[in-house]
Amino acid sequence: MAIAGQGVIMSKLSEKFAAGKKALAERQSAEAKDSTSPPSSFARAAGPLHGSVSTMKIDLLKAEIDALKAAKPVMKIHPSEIKASAWVNRHQDSFEVPEFAAFKAEIESAAGNIQPIKVRPLKSADTSGGAKYEIVFGHRRHRACLELGIEVNVIVDDIDEKTMFVEMDRENRERADLRPFEQGLMYARALDSGLFSSLRKLSEEIGADPTNISKAVSLARLPEPILDSFESRLDIQYRWASDLKAALEKEPELILARAADIKKQRSSGNHLSSQSAFNLLVGKVSSSSKPVARKVTVGKRVLTITERDKMITYEFDTLGREKLSKIEKFIASVMAE
Structure with missing residues (x-):
């Protein structure tokens, strides 16, 4: 397991931030010394000198650093250490269509998945099969990397079961590539397991139209x-x-x-x-x-x-x-x- 280049980015931003603070301090010191002198007729209007860093730019750099510190680091993990979610919503047919073959080729040409998948660490009792993490979302990206035999870029977040389900559903609906049957299968499992007490509660938690949820579930429950x-x-x-x-x-x-x-x-x-x-x-x-x-x-x-x-x-x-x-x-x- 290795952490990707986020540390390098943070280091460079920190250097820019420190240089900006130093330049601003030097400018403020110079202005203080000149405050007793009459202003030159060629003096610039108030504002930053050309080439210096303004307070606004420093604030933006600081905000960028804080955001990176708050974000979860992107790590590289071998896909064999990651297992599918209990709420896995990808039917086997999803991995046997030309679209998936093209998707896998894109990942191979990019030497990995550009957009990280999200996983959560497994409890010790769940690691008997050798897996250490469970997929929150990104089953297709994980499967592609597994078949290619390359490490997968991941974000690790220790979240509970319901949060995991909600995040998985939201990400899938935003990507708009999940089929009705797959969506219905996921919802039906959540209802059958008691993760949500009713279809209405499920609808409220994930912010989806209950009519669409009902249709998806009815499709998943059709006789074999x-x-x-x-x-x-x-x-x-x-x-x-x-x-x-x-x-x-x-x-x-x-x-x-x-x-x-x-x-x-x-x-x-x-x-x-x-x-x-x-x-x-x-x-x-x-x-x-x-x-x-x-x-x-x-x-x-x-x-x-x-x-x-x-x-x-x-x-x-x-x-x-x-x-x-x-x-x-x-x-x-x-x-x-």
Whole structure:
């Protein structure tokens, strides 16, 4: 572990500050000696002489030094000594997309992460795995440095659990690169663990819109088969939350059957975008879409159900007139509900 060049900066500022004080003292002494002499007709207006340091500049230098002293130093730590937060909000897919590969290349070309990550020291009981620190924010930067095998620039701050969560959330929302599902997963974990007693309390602590928090949490709590319907969980949008929730509450078995069919289509090589999967799940299939069919096998008979736009077609082998009559009556009774 090594401290980066902040000490050098402080030393140079301190030297400038000392030189400024000395120059100002010399100027004030000279002015005191000349105070009994009549002013020259060519005397300058009141103000600092050219090349000297004014009181204002000294005050600014002093403020800069005080700010650096108050700030936490930037240190270099091997990423293997740092573990992910318990509230880690990065889904594995985040590290397998081209954007992350480009992000890692930028860090490599800069010989490290320019913007430090923030960590907190682990208690002795938590260091059994060899880690000494836990990430407050900066999981992507940490992962990039870990994969590159280089030290990561960090700021160490000993903060409590709730402060850690609030800082992580604020930093993520300011960076605007966290997906709704990842955000929802983080909020759901915080609520389930009791870190916040309610969604309202969570909203107040982090200063976020409770409606957006509710949507994010509902996305994170979707059943696994529904989540697996999408190409990536990172594709799921806030605006889909209400429709998915309503569809599941109204016809859970139908939605789960659609999810299973989407999975079968993908496994058979039929490419479906996440948007198409959403449309199929909630029944918003556009006229330009291909018909979506699923099969139900009963003994030796096969029922094929095809959906397109707002139409559903049922196809099956020829049945006797009596059975067809029963099916017609059943469909009529369902339509009359």
